[in-house]
Amino acid sequence: MAVPIPSLSAFRQLALGLCLAAFGSAAVAQDEPASGPIEGDVVGGISNPTAIAVPDMPTPRAVGTPAGNTEELGRQVARVIEDDLRNSGFFNPVERQFLRDVDMPQVTSPEYAAWNQVGAQNLVQGYVQAGTNGRLTVGCYLYDVFAQAPLERAGYEVDYADWRRAAHRCADMVYARLTGEGAYFDSRIVYVAESGPKDNRVRRIAVMDTDGANHRFLTNGQSIVLTPRFAPDGRTITYMSYLNDEPRVYIYDVESGRQRLLVDAPYMTFAPRYSPDSRYVVFSMAVNGNSDIYRVPVSGGRPVRLTNTPGIDTSASYSPDGRRIVFESDRSGGQQLYVMSADGSGQRRISFGGGQYATPEWSPRGNLIAFTRLGGGFRIGVMRPDGSGERILTNSWQDEGPSWAPNGRVIHFFRTPRGNTLPSLWSVDVTGRMIRRLPTPVGASDPSWSPLRN
Amino acid sequence: MTQLSKTAIFLVAGSALALGACSRNAPDDLPPPPVGATGTEPPPAPTGPVPGSREDFLAQTASDTIFFETDSYDIDPEDRAILDSQAAWLVANPSVRVTIEGHCDERGTREYNLGLGERRANAASNYLAARGVDASRMTVISYGKERPIALGSDAASWAQNRRAVTVVPVG
Amino acid sequence: MDRAERIGLGAAAIGHVALFALLSFTLLTRDEVPRREAVAVTLTDDIGPIATATDRPAPAAERRDLEDDLDAMVPPEIEPLPQPSITPTPAPSRSAERRTETRPAPRSEQRRSQQRRSSRIAGITDGIGSTNDSGTSRSQATVSSADRSNLISRIVNAVRPCYNLGSLSGTSAEDIVVRLRIQPGPDGSLSRNQVSVMGARGVNGGNRQYESQMIEAARSAVLNPRCPLPPLPDALYEDGWSDVVLNFIPAQLT
Numbered sequence: 115m116a117v118p119i120p121s122l123s124a125f126r127q128l129a130l131g132l133c134l135a136a137f138g139s140a141a142v143a144q145d146e147p148a149s150g151p152i153e154g155d156v157v158g159g160i161s162n163p164t165a166i167a168v169p170d171m172p173t174p175r176a177v178g179t180p181a182g183n184t185e186e187l188g189r190q191v192a193r194v195i196e197d198d199l200r201n202s203g204f205f206n207p208v209e210r211q212f213l214r215d216v217d218m219p220q221v222t223s224p225e226y227a228a229w230n231q232v233g234a235q236n237l238v239q240g241y242v243q244a245g246t247n248g249r250l251t252v253g254c255y256l257y258d259v260f261a262q263a264p265l266e267r268a269g270y271e272v273d274y275a276d277w278r279r280a281a282h283r284c285a286d287m288v289y290a291r292l293t294g295e296g297a298y299f300d301s302r303i304v305y306v307a308e309s310g311p312k313d314n315r316v317r318r319i320a321v322m323d324t325d326g327a328n329h330r331f332l333t334n335g336q337s338i339v340l341t342p343r344f345a346p347d348g349r350t351i352t353y354m355s356y357l358n359d360e361p362r363v364y365i366y367d368v369e370s371g372r373q374r375l376l377v378d379a380p381y382m383t384f385a386p387r388y389s390p391d392s393r394y395v396v397f398s399m400a401v402n403g404n405s406d407i408y409r410v411p412v413s414g415g416r417p418v419r420l421t422n423t424p425g426i427d428t429s430a431s432y433s434p435d436g437r438r439i440v441f442e443s444d445r446s447g448g449q450q451l452y453v454m455s456a457d458g459s460g461q462r463r464i465s466f467g468g469g470q471y472a473t474p475e476w477s478p479r480g481n482l483i484a485f486t487r488l489g490g491g492f493r494i495g496v497m498r499p500d501g502s503g504e505r506i507l508t509n510s511w512q513d514e515g516p517s518w519a520p521n522g523r524v525i526h527f528f529r530t531p532r533g534n535t536l537p538s539l540w541s542v543d544v545t546g547r548m549i550r551r552l553p554t555p556v557g558a559s560d561p562s563w564s565p566l567r568n
Numbered sequence: 569m570t571q572l573s574k575t576a577i578f579l580v581a582g583s584a585l586a587l588g589a590c591s592r593n594a595p596d597d598l599p600p601p602p603v604g605a606t607g608t609e610p611p612p613a614p615t616g617p618v619p620g621s622r623e624d625f626l627a628q629t630a631s632d633t634i635f636f637e638t639d640s641y642d643i644d645p646e647d648r649a650i651l652d653s654q655a656a657w658l659v660a661n662p663s664v665r666v667t668i669e670g671h672c673d674e675r676g677t678r679e680y681n682l683g684l685g686e687r688r689a690n691a692a693s694n695y696l697a698a699r700g701v702d703a704s705r706m707t708v709i710s711y712g713k714e715r716p717i718a719l720g721s722d723a724a725s726w727a728q729n730r731r732a733v734t735v736v737p738v739g
Numbered sequence: 740m741d742r743a744e745r746i747g748l749g750a751a752a753i754g755h756v757a758l759f760a761l762l763s764f765t766l767l768t769r770d771e772v773p774r775r776e777a778v779a780v781t782l783t784d785d786i787g788p789i790a791t792a793t794d795r796p797a798p799a800a801e802r803r804d805l806e807d808d809l810d811a812m813v814p815p816e817i818e819p820l821p822q823p824s825i826t827p828t829p830a831p832s833r834s835a836e837r838r839t840e841t842r843p844a845p846r847s848e849q850r851r852s853q854q855r856r857s858s859r860i861a862g863i864t865d866g867i868g869s870t871n872d873s874g875t876s877r878s879q880a881t882v883s884s885a886d887r888s889n890l891i892s893r894i895v896n897a898v899r900p901c902y903n904l905g906s907l908s909g910t911s912a913e914d915i916v917v918r919l920r921i922q923p924g925p926d927g928s929l930s931r932n933q934v935s936v937m938g939a940r941g942v943n944g945g946n947r948q949y950e951s952q953m954i955e956a957a958r959s960a961v962l963n964p965r966c967p968l969p970p971l972p973d974a975l976y977e978d979g980w981s982d983v984v985l986n987f988i989p990a991q992l993t
Contacts, residue, residue: 152887152890152891152982152983152984153891153983153984153985153986154891154892154894154895154983154984154985154986155895155985155986155988156895156898156899156902156957156960156985156986156987156988157899157988158899158902158988158989158990159902159903159904159907159908159913159956159987159989159990160900160902160903160904160908161903161904161905161908161909162903162905163905164903164905164906202906204905204906230964233965235959235963258955258959260931260958260959260962260963260964261931261955261958261959261962262931263931292905292906292952293905293906293907293952294906294907294912294948294949294950294951294952295906295948311719312716312719313715313716313717313719315714315715317714338711338714340678340682340714341678341679359667359709360709361682361709361710382682382686382709382710384679384682384683385679385682398679398682398683400682400683400686400687400710402690402694403641403686403687403690403691403694404687405682405683405686426680426683426684426687428679428680428682428683429677429679429680442680444680448639449677449680472676472677472679472680473677473678473679486677488675488676488677492677511721512674514677514678515677515678530674532721533719533720533721534719534720545908545909545910546909547908547909559678560678
């Protein structure tokens, strides 16, 4: 049996490390004394949620508004902010029992020492004020407690009914400033609400705020509806409906609540996705056993065919610059991912791992493509647009249909358990950490994120 | 639209031709014309189901449903026997229009399964057309994995859900 | 595992232990490593572009760097914020800065004199370093070296549990190495004025968006009250070693 003998110097390091229980530094003592400042390496950061305090927001004058008294609104706004930050997974809000009352002068002049004592690294303060113009103003201030320094501040003026949006925007400001990521709390999710047994499922298109508030159904459940997607401009939603037993893609106008057929063809149209400029929809059309991808203006018109191979070409998704499209095709046997130019030219396979790949969605940052990987179950993964750097993010019986948050950091998908069960919405950080279930009133599938509202 | 229609006609023809190639047996293995049909075509008894009705269809044919292998839309010999009996009934009831539903098990993604269900419905439809049923009498619709009949997540349930169903309208 | 394997493994284990003991012993005797406590140390003579810093920039200039730094972290003028009708005490940024700035004032006087002295000492220790090699005044230099090692490792071990990357973990931000200079008081106390950013390495187009967050993660590590710095031994402090440079390296290179 060979016994590996470490080199003397390596062994000395080892002995030193063990004897002295040093960790976190790869450095070693040198014999020669050195002059000047001493220097050390702090190697290997930890990853914990940041402790943040979000005390109730005071109001300069307690006034009744259609959304409630401003004093009460100050409490509610702080809670919405706190929930947003907690749900991101990156923040650990200080428990409310340890929070202090904040008066108006303190909003801009925080008691750092006191916040330091409760363990807060960051502090979000603000105020809620009823304006004379019938609108609500929320001031939002972010502080670094350790450095005793203000980091950022912003004010939001909203209609009373939109008070939650002011809170989301404040949370977005905090999140963006502290993580370096883009904002995403002030956005909405459209999805398929599912209820009833598997063989008699009722499906309705529903929308809600990112935190589940302001939930409402857009369709009544009489027809099967599937795969809704928000337009990047937020004005319309495209989805597939079995209205009159004809499965077709529709465009729903958010403002008017009206829906219209996208393409009047005697064939099934499905898997609609918007172009980044909201002017076009790509979709699949099945003609006698062969599904290909087409593009058509949102306003309707003559579809242009982008793929033309025997097999099922579907789940097309534009790159954020609108120049390329990723899609899935079983032309090689099983489902795999392909990238082509937006005009359909240059089709090239990018996925080569074992199993099959489906439902690609291009990140709004452009750097990654999320997908469903099949093989002994469904899992959500990401890869670069050239197919390299594949990482699987989830592990469950069936995780399907990834959809990116507007900031390209978080992915929503739906998870279906075995048997006669309802699916539910989940989110996962692009690093694969922090898988979290999103509460919905009933079962839920096919989530799609709206752009950031403004 | 006209171009789409032309494409469709071309594809219908093409698929009908290609159908044999898709099946597991060689094309020349196609079974003989449905001989059984000749023997089971007595004028319906006055007390039986109304001719041309769904009950009549279910009573006179081997089944309204054919089943598929995983991620496949091949028509196997068992399927042919069923479809042959359906074709005979449809030829005998030329005024009836039918819908052919394609379904999948839950082990495919939603959008792909819409495409796969459509393939299965078309495989059945094309076979019936090749057996003399006018294509204009048949409508295909894919339900993907959205309308299973078996609710389990096991091999037996999945096998039941991978199917094409010929539906005669009620009444 | 059969018998032969067991014997072999046992022999190997005994051999390892013996070797370990032997080497540890030689290490302890030959190198006269003080048997005090945790030491894992970097001593760098050449600290790259910052090497000039060993020459003690004027304290005033240093503090200006820090101010620039903090100013950069406070967006100069954000959208004019509608002020609440009750006008709060002075503008937020200014008041906050004044609070933190006034507090360590007495110590900064003290530090200035120490820094003046330390620049002289720096010259002297440079000389010691070379004499040490030739064998003279060995004992003094060895003790100094050990104490320095000891000190820096204690500082690193104190800070590291609070080096929290949070949301930056697992992202391209981990390519960024932040270099901080801290000037703790003799009791280990540190205020933000005693922390200055010397630079960030590894910033590129793919992670620039995280640069200021990485700097703040490093700064928070040294300022976090849950990770107080150890007191500095008086002797060391008086030798002008209150200046410590820390490199925050997010992920161990493999």
